[in-house]
Amino acid sequence: MSQLLEENDQVPSICVAGAGAIGITIAARFSIVGFRVRLIARGGSLASIRENGIRLLDKEGDHCSQVEVGRAADFGPQHIVFLCAKSYDLPELAASLQPLITSETTIIPVVNGIPWWYFDGEGGLWDGPVVRSVDPKGDLKKLMPSRQIIGTTTVITAERLGWGTARTFNPLQMTIGELDDRLSARVGELAAILNAAGIDVRVATRIRDAVWTKVVRNLISNPVTAITGATLRENFGNHYLSDVSRQMLREVIPVIEAYGGKLEVDPDAIIESGRMLGDVKTSMLQDFEKGNRLELASICDAVIEMAERQGITMPVTEAVTGIAHFRSQGEPANAA
Template sequence: MRIGIIGAGALGGTFAALLHQAGHDVEVTARGASLAAIRDGGIQLTGGYGDVHARVEASELLTRRPDLVLVCTKAQDAEAAITANAEVIDGATVVVVQNGLDGVDTAAKLLPRSSCLGLLSIIAANHTEPGSVRVTSTAESFLGRGDGPPDDESRRIAEVLSEAVPVAAIGGFRGAQWTKLVVNMVNAVPAIVGRSVQEALSNRLLRRVITASMRETVRIGIARGIRFGSLQGLDDRRLRRFARMPLWIGQRLPRTLFAYLGSVPNLGSTQQSVRRGQPTEIDFLNGAVVRQAEAIGSDAPVNRALVQLVHEVEREGFLPVERVVAVLRN
């Protein structure tokens, strides 16, 4: 199959290398140093899926009409990237591989002739050097759209992607997106203090803030009428129980995420953007919680404060632990 991958960062690079290894005709988009590195030496994948050296076609924009497109840019770049490639990809099946809640709707709006699906990936990977990706933790990914059961196209595309990594077609995709959003609340705090996710979760004070942001996310989801999907050991029943817990007891939930992170230090996607000097997707993670709260006339003060701190880090560099801990005192 001819597959176009828009964005060859951590996840885009992982899928590109493994789909190429599976025998698919892969073309990726990249820019600047990443584009030069891929053109010169291909994509070097190491870690959880083994060592793969993939020589793939690379350009700033896709040059050939694909059968399947994976949009793997950061959430804040998706609209511009899809628009720039629309002439080539409109009409193809498009899979949005992104954090946040808006990716599939954005793609469907911009590509009226395409069938658009979403993919929730729990794969943890570090992309700190152009053309190089290290997978620190492998996991099954989940494909779907909307609130209903998985359709035939979701199952077909899941089978294709499973030739590279395990992918399951699921129902209740919107609820699973919210569960992934809860999991993604581990991103902001490590990015603010410049520590790995594992280090942040090991620190009692930082873990309290992470727990508070997760609990706030669940409470807003419940207020929005969301039924959370099953993902990474979490489900609707467990998250609703977590939302009622005192903070000190609720810390058990983020601690269980250790089992999925592995032993290799994981920086989280937000911190990786900071270290590359690029804008983060914080407005589509913690910021999404803030917007969802505003939509029902409520507030999400913990997540609002974390968004502000991450933007401060983007401008000025990492902050001391005390600045994060103060979030719970305000």
């Protein structure tokens, strides 16, 4: 990335692929502070943004921005590409984004759950396997070279209000890190760019610990809320629901430890911080209410897959996941 920045007077070309709540939020924050940002959208979203631009309501105010919007074929190679899509859309998206990506492009997957790159770059016993739940054919590994990826987790509670419009009133936080956990110049450059856009960035010394911490937050809330309709305050504040989430939390900790990872915060703090977010709907509950497919493969199935690799059972997690699959829209009627 350094070479590309030098060739373009230190101003990177930034592309955000995906015009959902997170993609709109990130694109808007870049645009607000003056970065030139391109947004990949499709269908009605593409047409609406071309005509009306994008709008973000956040704790700083109501922001409207005009951004370049189109399909990947409309733009040339980019310095930085943010992938902001549901995990089940990633293989198709990755194939469509090839016109944007050169050997010098830095790729930042802003995704939920276990990422397809989890076993890449770490070395040792677990280096190399494919996470079948999120990358069944290994397409993402082929299309998105791991050496070009910066691992990412976010704490951004955003809601898409309509095409091109998102709302978020909590602080925007992102953790980034190289897949091999080294401190690199490009991570520092990316952190500076994100901070300039009003996104609070932390550089992780162990990116997989950050991933597991975010995975746990999603695992013990998203499927439960999709089943029950509860907000985060209700999920972690109600005795019955919080007990289910605590059991799931107890089940996932041995899986994390089996892969040499650890949570970055105390487990009880995850429960309390979730409750303190208030009457926020998880992304999975929002999807359920809109009749969209639920993002269960990366958030739930991949964790269960990794547990099975280690011979660890997760009965409560498997039961909740099974019910969520039953409730999910967009899955084949004969899905197992």
